[in-house]
Amino acid sequence: MFQVEHHPPFLEIEAGRVSGIFGDIVNQAAATVGLTIEWQERAFNRIKRNLDDGTQPFCVAGYWKKSPEQDEQWHFSPPIGTFGRSGLLVREDDKAAFEALPSIEALFTDTDFIGGFVTDAVYSIPHLELLKKSHNKHLFIASSHDKLAELLARKRIDFVIENELMAPIHKAQVAGGDALAFLSLEGMPAGREAHVVCTKAVPTAILSRLDAGLEAVKKAAQE
Numbered sequence: 001m002f003q004v005e006h007h008p009p010f011l012e013i014e015a016g017r018v019s020g021i022f023g024d025i026v027n028q029a030a031a032t033v034g035l036t037i038e039w040q041e042r043a044f045n046r047i048k049r050n051l052d053d054g055t056q057p058f059c060v061a062g063y064w065k066k067s068p069e070q071d072e073q074w075h076f077s078p079p080i081g082t083f084g085r086s087g088l089l090v091r092e093d094d095k096a097a098f099e100a101l102p103s104i105e106a107l108f109t110d111t112d113f114i115g116g117f118v119t120d121a122v123y124s125i126p127h128l129e130l131l132k133k134s135h136n137k138h139l140f141i142a143s144s145h146d147k148l149a150e151l152l153a154r155k156r157i158d159f160v161i162e163n164e165l166m167a168p169i170h171k172a173q174v175a176g177g178d179a180l181a182f183l184s185l186e187g188m189p190a191g192r193e194a195h196v197v198c199t200k201a202v203p204t205a206i207l208s209r210l211d212a213g214l215e216a217v218k219k220a221a222q223e
Contacts, residue, residue, distance in 0.1 A: 001058040002026065003042045003050065008169055010062045010083070010194075013041060021165075022062040022194060025080050029213030035206070045120040045142070051199060059198035059210070075198045077211050078218065082191035084165035086127075087184035089152060095181045098159070104187040107159070108134050116141065116148040116157035127161055127188075149174045 004023070006013045012020035018027070018039045030037045040058070042050070050056050051074065064083065065076055088107075090098050101107050108130040115131075115138045117123070123131060131138070139157050141147055148160045153176035162170070167182035174180070196214065198207055 001038050001040060001056075003040050003047045003058050003060055005042060005044045005047060007044075007062070009165055013039075022080055025214065025217055026061045026196060028217045029210060031213075032216045033209045033213035035209055035213065044118075044144075048120055051197070054199045055201055057199060057201040057203070059196050059202060061196050062194045063197035064192040064194055073200075075200060075202065075207050077196035077198075077207075077214050079193040079195060080214055080218070081194050083194055084163045084191045085184055086188045086190075086192075087162055087164055087167070087182050088188075089149060089160040089162040089167055089170060089180055089182055090158065091152065091155070092179050092181045094158060095183060098183055098185070101185055104185045105130060107185060112137075113158040114138055115159050115161070116151055117161070118143070118145060118148065121145075123161065146170065146173070149177065149180070153177060153180060 002018075004011050004013065004018055008020060010020050010022045011018060012023060027037060047060060050058065051060065054073065061080070062083075063076075065071075070076070088098060098107070098113075101111070104127070107113060117131065117138055117140050119140045119142050139151070141151075145160065145162070145166070148157065149170040151157050152160055153174050162182060164182060164184070167180075171177040171180050196210065198210075
């Protein structure tokens with residue numbers, strides 16, 4: 001069982017079929033070792049609650065490890081790819097002002113720019129610590145980065161922390177998206193490794209077979 005939210009280009013759900021960068025890798029790995037994958041669509045905040053609870057036997061494709069301590073809580077597969085460089089989605093008219101900033105820390109501490117954030121999203125260090133210090137001036141919503149991109153285009157917020165692989169999708173899909181631009185500041189993380197993460201309720205034998213399939217797909221891609 002995999003729980004999944006539509007999250008292109010990494011995970012794409014169409015007519016009940018899951019594809020995308022990570023979805024294709026998991027499907028190929030399962031086929032390689034003879035596992036049958038059942039994809040169950042869920043909102044990300046529910047997936048995160050289920051992971052934290054840990055009692056359901058399921059996996060998630062495309063998760064990054066924040067600390068070694070998480071190995072005690074969940075099973076992480078070998079890396080299945082990267083999420084791409086972290087950066088900012090801003091309005092083209094404001095791009096020069098953002099590019100003049102010396103670092104991501106300066107954005108949070110030395111400007112009045114208002115950022116948009118998803119309440120239950122997992123933001124990386126240093127974003128998380130900087131956000132805690134300026135929490136009250138930013139906008140938090142319970143839905144998705146798609147909605148944040150809409151709010152950015154409508155000038156309700158000034159920036160969204162974005163992934164370089166997702167920025168073109170938001171620019172293409174959001175009304176007014178052609179007026180948005182992507183950039184990265186000093187101190188923003190490079191592409192983070194992505195894993196399949198599973199609760200410890202998944203049988204060890206299944207985890208071992210899935211990991212073996214993922215390794216086989218990775219090796220075949222490198223040949």
